[in-house]
Amino acid sequence: MATEVIADFAPADMTLYMKKGLDVLRADLHLNKWALPFTMERNSGKNVRAYRVGTLSPATSALTEATAPSVTAMTGSTYTATLSQYGAVNTFSDILEAIGPSSFMEQQSQIFGIQGAETLETLSYNELVSNASAFYANGADAGTFSSNSVLTSRDFRRLAKQFRAKKVRGMQDDKMFRLLLAPDVAFDVTSDDVVGSVTDLQKRDPDDKKWKDVIAVYGGVAAFTSQLVASAVVGTNNITAYQNIACGYGAFAAFDLKGMPFRLMLVPPDDINVSNPLGLVGAVGWKVAFAAKYLGGDGPRAYVVNAVSSEPTA
Numbered sequence: 041m042a043t044e045v046i047a048d049f050a051p052a053d054m055t056l057y058m059k060k061g062l063d064v065l066r067a068d069l070h071l072n073k074w075a076l077p078f079t080m081e082r083n084s085g086k087n088v089r090a091y092r093v094g095t096l097s098p099a100t101s102a103l104t105e106a107t108a109p110s111v112t113a114m115t116g117s118t119y120t121a122t123l124s125q126y127g128a129v130n131t132f133s134d135i136l137e138a139i140g141p142s143s144f145m146e147q148q149s150q151i152f153g154i155q156g157a158e159t160l161e162t163l164s165y166n167e168l169v170s171n172a173s174a175f176y177a178n179g180a181d182a183g184t185f186s187s188n189s190v191l192t193s194r195d196f197r198r199l200a201k202q203f204r205a206k207k208v209r210g211m212q213d214d215k216m217f218r219l220l221l222a223p224d225v226a227f228d229v230t231s232d233d234v235v236g237s238v239t240d241l242q243k244r245d246p247d248d249k250k251w252k253d254v255i256a257v258y259g260g261v262a263a264f265t266s267q268l269v270a271s272a273v274v275g276t277n278n279i280t281a282y283q284n285i286a287c288g289y290g291a292f293a294a295f296d297l298k299g300m301p302f303r304l305m306l307v308p309p310d311d312i313n314v315s316n317p318l319g320l321v322g323a324v325g326w327k328v329a330f331a332a333k334y335l336g337g338d339g340p341r342a343y344v345v346n347a348v349s350s351e352p353t354a
Contacts, residue, residue, distance in 0.1 A: 069157050070253070070264050071164040074211060074218050074287060075294035075332070080123065088295045089120040092335055095207045117337040123295055126159050127327030128152065134309035134320055145306060148324040156302060156326045160294075161268050164332040165220075168285050168292060168342050169270075171334040175199065175286065176275065177347035185275035190228050191221070191284070191347040196258040199286050199343065206339045208288035216262045221255070222269035222282040224349035229256050229263060261286070274346045282349065287342035290335055297329040 080088050094115040103109055130148060137144050176182065177191040179198070196219075203210075203217055210216045221229060256263040271282050296302075309322035336342060 069161060070218075070220055070266055071168070071285070071287075071292075072160050072294050072332075075164065075292050076290055076335070078293050078295045079298050080295055082298050086123045087120060088123050088331060089118055090293050090295075090333065090335070091116055091118050092290065117335070119293065119333050119335055119337065121293070121295055121331040121333040123297060123329050123331045125327060125329050126163075127325060128155060129305075129323055129325030131321050131323045132309075134322065137309060137322060145308065145322065145324055149304065149306065152304065152324060152326045156304075156328065158268060160302075160328070160330060161266065163330060164292065164294065165268055165270075165285065167332040167334055168287070169272075169283050169344055172285070172287075172291075172336060172342035172344050173340040174274070175202075175343035175345045177281075177345065180275075182274075183276045185279055185281070185346060186277060187279055187348055189279070189281070189346070189348050190350050191225050191345070192228075193258055195345070195347075196261045196263075199345070200260045202340070202343075203286075203288045206341070208339075208341050209290070210260060211289050214262070216257070216260050217286060217288050219261050219263040219345065220269060220285045221263055221265050222271070222284060222349070223265050223267060224352050225269075225282050225284055225347050226255050226263065226265040228347075228350050279348065281346040284345040284347060285342060286345050291341040292335055293333045295331040295333070300329045302326065302328040 076090070078088070078090050094117070096112065096114075099112070130152075132144050132148070174182065175195075175198075176185045176189060177195050178189040179194060180186065180189045199219065200217060208217075211218060253264055254262050255265050269282055269284055271280055273279065274281050274283070303326060305323070305325045305327070307323040309316075310319045311322070312319050334342065
């Protein structure tokens, strides 16, 4: 997703606040890094859509000399979503900026970066939880899912096998599927020596950026963690479980609007205008036009991975 900063003060300060806010934004994005990005043209309406061509079987029949082959039939799906705008703003006094132990604008830039990231992640997460296929940990199904259904190495294998059976590919950068876990579930995963214990993770090259934020890798699935993963009552036995997300390449789309990327707006108190004639009030805010859409109409490309925790947070 594109990002931008609008500010009315010195370039050096703008660069500092931009770094503080947008670095936090990018660091806290997981799902939206895995989405297919679609930037919509201006004046095209708020109802946006994307089209994706379906997969093809291998062409194993030999061509006939001097004969044109038959036309290959292509299938595809059209997906629609409604683009909406999100954002927040806060004002502060000139005296607060001047007497505080650190710059209030700098702190707000970071906090709004976190809020912006969590807003986009939550919107994408809710779209996937509402529409992706259900998957139950520890080999269970809806009827057998219980308070003992903790995520294990077997589930990593099951997810990878099911994705491959549906011809869903891993992400383009490392060819692996993604799994976003609640922190409590992540502890169960990292204690499973088959998936990858802490010792195993420490063996990886810390300078290799593809391992950044990865908490476990097994069977072609790379796991990450987020406090935004929520819990819900699921299954026939009404078990409270975390609803983790597994996805492959092309699982969902993230729409934004050309010329209106994620914007961090900074207005210092000394920006004198009619409504602020004495330079008493400054403001920090952000806004973005955004929509998320699950693209699984031709088969599961993401799963809601229901799992309990062996040691849930109180």
